[in-house]
Each structure stands twice: as C-alpha cells, then as structure tokens.
Amino acid sequence: MTLPGEWEMVIGLEVHTELQTATKMFCGCANHFGSEPNTNVCPVCLGLPGSLPVLNERAVELAMAIGMALHCTIAPSTFHRKNYFYPDMPKDFQISQYDLPINKGGFLDLPDASRVSIERAHLEEDTGKSTHLGGTGRIHGAERSLVDYNRSGVPLVEIVSGPDIRSAAQARAYASELRGILIATGASDGRMEEGSMRIDANVSVRKAGEPFGTRCEIKNLNSLRSLVRAIDFEARRQIELIEGGGVVRQETRHWDENLGATSTMRTKEEAEDYRYFREPDLVDLAPDDAWQQRVRDGLPKMPAERRALLSARLTSSTEAQFDAVEVVIDLNLETYVHAALDAGVDPALALARAANELAGDIDNLGHLSSEGFCATLLMEQRGDLSATQAKTVLGEQLAHGGDPASIAASLGFERLSSESLEGTVATLIEQFPDEWARYREGDEKLAQFFIGQVMKVTKGQANGKLVVEQLQARR
Amino acid sequence: MSSPLRRDDVAHVAKLARLTLSSAELDMFTEQLGQVLEHANDMSSLNLEGVKPTAHPFELLNVVRADEIRASLDRDEVLAMAPDAQDGRFAVPRIMGEAP
Structure with missing residues (x-):
C-alpha cells in the first residue's frame, strides 16, 4: 500500500514465541x-499458596540461542512480578523480565538487505486460556468464562x-525471517495458528523527516496476513484522523480479522499500572562464559546463511528458483538439494522436485534418503524416467x-528404446501432416501437441525432452 | 519531612488491589503506611554510594532445574478446589474486555 502525500509509517513489532521445552518455565x-484441559497443572502454575518457582534451564538456553541468532548481548538479568487481575493469571501476577532482560541490543538483517534493530528479547511466562460463553451458552442465561491452565507458565x-520498520511488507518480511530463526534455533515450532508465535504491532505515522508520531499498539495478529x-x-486511520484535524491517542487497539478494522480495547487507564517489583522467589540470572559458549557451539546455521549457501550454487536466478529456495530453507530440505547438486543434478530440477514433491509430502520425509532422491533425479535427467514417472517414483x-x-x-x-520412440514419432508425423507442416514452419507450440500424442501412444512412458530432440532432428 | 503518602495514593493502590476501604480505613492506612514509608526513607539520609541494590540476602546466581517432566495434579482434585467448573475447566464470572 502506498500512503498519501509525504506520509510514512513507523512500525515496531513485539513477537511472543512459546519455547519448545519439555516442561513449563517454573x-x-x-x-x-x-492436552485435555487442566491436565498439565500443579501448585506452581495454579498459583497455590506456598508454591515456589524454579527456573527451567532449557528455557534459559533457548532464550540465549534466540539472542545470539539476533546478535544480542547476553546480559545479567532479573525477574519481576507484573501485577494485574485477570482470571487466566491465577497468581494475579505474571513473572517477566523488566528492566534487565537476558538479551539486549541486537539486529536482524532481512532478505531485502534492510536491517531492523532488536531492543531486547526477554523471558516471561504465558497465561492460561479462557473461553467466553455468551448469554446463549449451554445453561440458559449463563454468562461465564471457562479457564484452562495448561498454558499457564x-x-x-x-x-x-526498534521502531525501524517502514511498511507493512517490511513488517511481514521481518516476522517471516524471525520465524525462520526461531525454527532454526529449535526455540519454536513457529505455528502462528496454534498461538506459539504471536505478534503485537506498534504503529504510528509521520511526514518524512519529522519526529515520531503518537503510536497505537495493535493486538490479536494471528497470521502474517493479519499483520499486513x-x-x-x-x-490509514491515523492519517485520516490527523488530516481531519484530529489527534492520535496512545492506546491499545484490537484487530478484528472479519471486520478488517482495529478498534479501541475496553481497558481502564489504571490497568496499565502493573506495579512491577522484583520476584523475591527467584535469584538473578547471569550465564557465565562457559554456559554461553556451550549454547553458541550448539547453534545451527541461520536461514540467511543457508539461503546464501544454496543460492550460490544456482546457475540462474529466476523468480521461480528464488521462491523454491525460500520453500527449501523454510522446510529444511537443503540436505536433499545439496546432495543432488553434489551428484550433478541440474539445480532447477533439484529445486523444483524439492519445493514441490518433497514439500508436498513433508510428513513422510523419513522414508526418503538423500541417495534415493539423487538417484531418482539422475534417472530423470538421463531420460530413463519422464518427469511424470520421476514424480511417481518419488511419491x-x-x-x-x-x-x-x-x-x-x-x-x-x-x-523406451530410441528406436521405438523414433518409430512412434515417424508414425505420428504421417498421421498429422498439417500439424507437422506448421511445426516445420516454426510454430513451436506444435511441439507440445506432438509430445501429447507420443505420451498418449506410450501411456506416459516417453521422455518429453527426447521427443523434442526427435522432432528437431526431422525438421 | 512531609508525609510521603497521600490519602489519594492509598485509595489508588487499594483500587489496583481490588480492596474496598471505608473512609475511616483510608485514614488509618494512610497514617500507618505513611509511617512505614517514613521508616524506609530514613535510609535516604545514609551515604549509599557504591552500595549495590540488594534484592536477595543470598549470594546465589543461576538457580535452575533440568527440563524434566514431573507428574501433574489430578484434574478432578484440582477442579474440586474451585467454586465452579464446567467441561474440565474452571468456571468464572464472564470476563469483560481483554487481558491488560
């Protein structure tokens, strides 16, 4: 979307990601x-009196891995209580890092070569999940909410x-690249539809070169599409407001996907007073060099580096190959592609089979070895298998x-022996003299017609490329 | 030193904590809490340069546990502690608005 006049967007994103630990944070x-509701609960995550939190080592390591991938400094950090009343937070406070986060001051480079600064990446616990029953609930007239604490903690x-993002498209690219990093580090499964990655967007507008305008925070963005x-x-709302003589109020707004609009959330001003104070039941966190190094040594290659390694081996840079590289990186299919390239498979073929056939059956990859993938593609490349047959053999x-x-x-x-293919082509040329004449006059589309006819006769066993060679030889 | 705490402050904090205080209680707590704060303010008269803020009396760092699953509580037992439950979940009065 282009903005009217000299308006420019200023966007900062807050991305929450659930960590892929075996157990909860505390x-x-x-x-x-x-899981079935309220089956993964205990005195700690239910906030029962006298229970004490103990920090999960793996959660700390995944948080460090995220920080390292984002070029942050791993800093000594502390935990605070963020106090508020809401039924999905049974303790009436959420344990979070406040003024001293574990990761601070990093950056993320996007595929378009822009850089977005990272202010911090801190640890906190998730809340429970509430379901609201309206007046039409099971019990007549009942207006209540049901709470499941499996997610609590x-x-x-x-x-x-940082407020460095200047368009919805760049925000999308940032979220997408960050998602790739979270998956690569093993920190998250990146499933936005299951809520394991959630985004809040801080949006303001200004005329280019002017100071930042007043921002609004948008919540409930459950997909990259909603984000954009x-x-x-x-x-657009803020620009229309300002151009109409109004003033943007700093507030939290709720995105309604069906209405395609944001609206003010009904929260009281005082709700913002969280009375943060140090969590007295947790001690400071300050990973020493040895611990940090262990985490650093375990870091895999990040998507940007993997993308560069794969792209460097391509022979052409078409849009289709670029898209295929994205799919291959996103789904972690490079082992297959690199092995195929090592074996001498054409990059376009290797990428296409990985991004289509493998990506389309991702849950069954366990059955397919890189050797099997390479051998199939080599058979296709030599003409031993047609494209359709190769896809069937992969499947x-x-x-x-x-x-x-x-x-x-x-x-x-x-x-098919070349003699038998030659015979088939010769017969078809006799059968379709008009088409053959037009092909000889330079109408290349007719090649497809003859390939189709050959396939029909051979029941799909012929190799299209070899048919074209035959046709050209007789032209 | 003037009283560090105003009656409005106490009313505000009480509201945040969801406490309903009578006028007489507001007066009493303004007085009592004021004394507590005044006592804490005594420390302002000390020279604390170079003293690190203390949040904990123990010199402990990085207390963590291994990421190993332990048994959770029995759901029936858990829900029996609540005033009301439905469909395996805690039932509470309808929540207006969203979490802050």
Whole structure:
C-alpha cells in the first residue's frame, strides 16, 4: 500500500514465541499444546499458596540461542512480578523480565538487505486460556468464562524490535525471517495458528523527516496476513484522523480479522499500572562464559546463511528458483538439494522436485534418503524416467521407502528404446501432416501437441525432452 | 519531612488491589503506611554510594532445574478446589474486555 502525500509509517513489532521445552518455565508440568484441559497443572502454575518457582534451564538456553541468532548481548538479568487481575493469571501476577532482560541490543538483517534493530528479547511466562460463553451458552442465561491452565507458565520469549520498520511488507518480511530463526534455533515450532508465535504491532505515522508520531499498539495478529492488513488499516486511520484535524491517542487497539478494522480495547487507564517489583522467589540470572559458549557451539546455521549457501550454487536466478529456495530453507530440505547438486543434478530440477514433491509430502520425509532422491533425479535427467514417472517414483519412496530403480522397474517404467520412440514419432508425423507442416514452419507450440500424442501412444512412458530432440532432428 | 503518602495514593493502590476501604480505613492506612514509608526513607539520609541494590540476602546466581517432566495434579482434585467448573475447566464470572 502506498500512503498519501509525504506520509510514512513507523512500525515496531513485539513477537511472543512459546519455547519448545519439555516442561513449563517454573515447574515440571508438561509444556504440551492440545492436552485435555487442566491436565498439565500443579501448585506452581495454579498459583497455590506456598508454591515456589524454579527456573527451567532449557528455557534459559533457548532464550540465549534466540539472542545470539539476533546478535544480542547476553546480559545479567532479573525477574519481576507484573501485577494485574485477570482470571487466566491465577497468581494475579505474571513473572517477566523488566528492566534487565537476558538479551539486549541486537539486529536482524532481512532478505531485502534492510536491517531492523532488536531492543531486547526477554523471558516471561504465558497465561492460561479462557473461553467466553455468551448469554446463549449451554445453561440458559449463563454468562461465564471457562479457564484452562495448561498454558499457564509455559515459557515465552518476547522479542522487541526498534521502531525501524517502514511498511507493512517490511513488517511481514521481518516476522517471516524471525520465524525462520526461531525454527532454526529449535526455540519454536513457529505455528502462528496454534498461538506459539504471536505478534503485537506498534504503529504510528509521520511526514518524512519529522519526529515520531503518537503510536497505537495493535493486538490479536494471528497470521502474517493479519499483520499486513492491520498495519495498513491502522496507518490509514491515523492519517485520516490527523488530516481531519484530529489527534492520535496512545492506546491499545484490537484487530478484528472479519471486520478488517482495529478498534479501541475496553481497558481502564489504571490497568496499565502493573506495579512491577522484583520476584523475591527467584535469584538473578547471569550465564557465565562457559554456559554461553556451550549454547553458541550448539547453534545451527541461520536461514540467511543457508539461503546464501544454496543460492550460490544456482546457475540462474529466476523468480521461480528464488521462491523454491525460500520453500527449501523454510522446510529444511537443503540436505536433499545439496546432495543432488553434489551428484550433478541440474539445480532447477533439484529445486523444483524439492519445493514441490518433497514439500508436498513433508510428513513422510523419513522414508526418503538423500541417495534415493539423487538417484531418482539422475534417472530423470538421463531420460530413463519422464518427469511424470520421476514424480511417481518419488511419491512411492515417500509413501513406502524403497530403492528408486526397483520401484521404477516394478511400475514398468522401462526406458523406451530410441528406436521405438523414433518409430512412434515417424508414425505420428504421417498421421498429422498439417500439424507437422506448421511445426516445420516454426510454430513451436506444435511441439507440445506432438509430445501429447507420443505420451498418449506410450501411456506416459516417453521422455518429453527426447521427443523434442526427435522432432528437431526431422525438421 | 512531609508525609510521603497521600490519602489519594492509598485509595489508588487499594483500587489496583481490588480492596474496598471505608473512609475511616483510608485514614488509618494512610497514617500507618505513611509511617512505614517514613521508616524506609530514613535510609535516604545514609551515604549509599557504591552500595549495590540488594534484592536477595543470598549470594546465589543461576538457580535452575533440568527440563524434566514431573507428574501433574489430578484434574478432578484440582477442579474440586474451585467454586465452579464446567467441561474440565474452571468456571468464572464472564470476563469483560481483554487481558491488560
């Protein structure tokens, strides 16, 4: 979206990610999405009197890994209580890091070469989940809310960007790149639809070169699509307000995906008074060099580096290949692609089969070895298999495993002898003299017609590329 | 030193803590809490340069536990402690608005 006049957006994002630990942040209850309600609860995460929190070591390490991937400084940190009353927070306070976060001052470089600063990435605990029943609830006239505390106390890291983002598209690119990093570090599964990654956007507008305007915080952004739509809506709302002589009020606004609009949330001013104070039941956190180094040594390559490594091996840079690289990085399919390239498979073919056939059956990858992938693609490249046959052989390996050569043989995918292909082509030329004449006059589209006819006769066993070679030889 | 605490402050804090105080209680707590704060203010007269803020009497750092699952409580037992439950969840009066 382009903004009217000289208006410019100023956006900062707060990304919450649930950490993929076995247990919760301060107790040994399972951190598991989708369990029966209130089955992963104990005195600590229910906030029962006398219970004491003990910090999860793995949560600290994942938080450090996120910080390191974002070039942050790992700093000595403390925990605070953020006090407020809400039924999904049974203690009536949330334990969070306040003035001293574990990670501070980093940055994230985006694929378009822009850089977004990271102010902090701190640890905190998640809240329970409430379901609101309206007047039409099961019990007539009942107006109540039901609370499940399985999520209460699940470890979160909140990543706060600087106000460096200037468009909804850049916000999307930031969220997407960050998601890739969270998945790569093993910190998160990145599933926005399950709420394991949630985004709040701080949006303001200004005329280029002027100081920042007043910002509004938008909550309830559950997908990258919502993020883009909400930012565009909010920026336009603020501009219309200002141009109409109004003033933007600093407030929290709720995004309604169905209405496609943000609206003021009904929160009292005083709700903002959280009376933060130090959590007396937790001691300071200050990972020493040895601990930090252990985490650093365990860090895998980040998406940007992996993207660069793969892109460097491509022979052309088409939009389709760029998109395929994104899919391959996102789904962690590079082992297959690199192995295929090592074996001499054409990059376009390796990328296409990975980004389509493998990506389309991602849950079954366990059945397919890189050797099987390479062998199949080499058979296709040599012309032993047609494209359709190669896809079938890959599909068979994904479904049941097995050796590609045996699968091809058992399916009757024998390479047509060149003599038999020659004969077929010759017969078809006699059968379709008009089409052949037009092809000879330079109408390349007719090549597709002849390939189609050959496929029909050979029941799909012919290789399209070889058919074209035959046609060209006779032209 | 003038009283560090005003009656309005006490009313505000009481409201945040969801406490309903009578006028007489407001007066009493303004007086009592004021004394507590005055006592804490005594420290302002000391020269504390170079003294680190203390949040804990123990010199402990990095107290963590291994990320290992322990048994959770039995749900029926848990929900029996609540005034009301429905569908395996705690039932509470309808919540107006969203979490702050």
